[in-house]
């Protein structure tokens with residue numbers, strides 16, 4: 001069944017948990033979509049897991065459009081959500097609406113995600129007013145890594161926890177259809193999830209959220225630079241891929257590949273007439 005922001009809202013009402021995974025290209029999107037996820041996030045995490053940057057700050061609108069369009073071609077049922085990269089929405093409300101529109105028009109996303117709370121409420125309101133669904137993102141917002149002084153759990157003090165709850169309410173009021181909660185204590189995420197009427201999607205935020213999201217390379221064991229505490233490995237695909245490559249190298253080196261079945265033939269007559 002095609003997943004939309006309406007089915008997200010229904011899931012919140014019925015208590016059906018939502019599953020979201022990242023994807024950045026056509027083949028993975030098709031695979032992930034076929035497995036029945038609720039949503040595919042074209043995250044700006046692509047800067048790290050696909051492009052090899054140290055953080056997400058170098059990702060551009062062009063990167064996001066390029067990868068989102070590939071994912072959209074592969075996703076038939078999942079809701080396609082595209083991240084708005086660093087500086088694509090912080091500068092002005094007008095720029096935010098234009099860039100969100102580009103992700104829809106050129107990237108064929110069905111919704112956009114942006115990071116931040118009360119400070120981005122004007123942007124969220126304006127993008128929603130342009131009929132573009134917005135997913136919020138609170139807690140450890142990776143585009144603020146330099147301001148946070150590293151990748152740290154957020155919302156642990158009374159003041160920070162209250163701010164997170166207030167920000168979630170502000171995003172809901174501005175028209176966001178869902179909110180990602182990243183790296184926040186589980187009990188706080190549960191309290192926020194109960195306090196708002198739109199679904200929360202957790203990553204390192206415990207089981208009390210209305211849904212979960214992971215970066216696919218993390219949960220499939222395909223990214224070894226570092227593994228956050230909240231990642232559960234559901235497969236060891238990285239090892240399986242490396243072992244397939246090793247087998248290929250050995251087969252080529254030993255002359256076992258290609259064999260007859262992978263080879264095209266030609267009439268000997270044709271060859272004999274060559275001069």
Ligand code: KIV
Pocket residue numbers: 022041042043044045046083180182203213214215
């Ligand atoms: O960029 C991303 O992949 C994300 C998820 C980790 C939520 O924002």
